[in-house]
Amino acid sequence: MPSQLWPYVTPGIPDEFFEHLPGIPLTQREIRLLLISQLRLEPDSVLWDIGAGTGTIPVEVGLLCPKGQIIAVERDEEVANLIKRNCDRFDVKNVEIVEGSAPECLHNIKTAPHRVCIEGGRPIQEILQAVWQYLPSSGRVIATASNLESLYAISQSFSQLQARNIEVVQSAVNRLETRGFSQTFAAVDPIFILSGEKLD
Numbered sequence: 001m002p003s004q005l006w007p008y009v010t011p012g013i014p015d016e017f018f019e020h021l022p023g024i025p026l027t028q029r030e031i032r033l034l035l036i037s038q039l040r041l042e043p044d045s046v047l048w049d050i051g052a053g054t055g056t057i058p059v060e061v062g063l064l065c066p067k068g069q070i071i072a073v074e075r076d077e078e079v080a081n082l083i084k085r086n087c088d089r090f091d092v093k094n095v096e097i098v099e100g101s102a103p104e105c106l107h108n109i110k111t112a113p114h115r116v117c118i119e120g121g122r123p124i125q126e127i128l129q130a131v132w133q134y135l136p137s138s139g140r141v142i143a144t145a146s147n148l149e150s151l152y153a154i155s156q157s158f159s160q161l162q163a164r165n166i167e168v169v170q171s172a173v174n175r176l177e178t179r180g181f182s183q184t185f186a187a188v189d190p191i192f193i194l195s196g197e198k199l200d
């Protein structure tokens, strides 16, 4: 049953459709689309979204893969409640919210992941190493970096974990905005998206 708020089968929900709290990060639409495409989801994939924030990824993936299962991990209680409200807003039923800090809370999750999205989870190297223990062969991890230190940390971890088929993409997105009397292109913050697979 498609959501009334987003009745389309394609992802790409406008940012302003989500409930958004001041100071709580939200992955902007075009970046979200890149992340979702890199996840290479199957209809029944189990996705762990670590550092789920406003919950835009669980909502989009929940609508895209109604037979899949999304585990949204978020350390902040107020933000975890926001994820729940955003899932309710889009009538998404296949998201379980785990409130806790990764990597410590990961052992509470009952279902192993086929795909893992790590966005903003700190400490990133420890999270990646922990996630790798739960990931089955052919499982896939994507992680984002907004600065050189995170880019290096993720890249080094992938190398230590012997991740295969590594890809790195940097976004460059501009949106037309009205500023005063002008129509101006404004840059969406660029981000690196790294992906790697576990192949035994």
Ligand SMILES: C[S@@+](CC[C@H](N)C(=O)[O-])C[C@H]1O[C@@H](n2cnc3c(N)ncnc32)[C@H](O)[C@@H]1O
Binding pocket: 025, 026, 027, 028, 050, 051, 052, 053, 054, 055, 056, 057, 073, 074, 075, 076, 079, 100, 101, 102, 103, 119, 120, 121, 122, 123
């Ligand atoms: C960049 S935001 C994610 C935005 C999200 N993808 C969205 O679209 O709304 C990162 C989130 O990760 C959470 N976080 C950071 N470190 C964490 C950790 N170790 N365990 C769980 N959550 C964490 C923060 O509280 C924050 O809400």
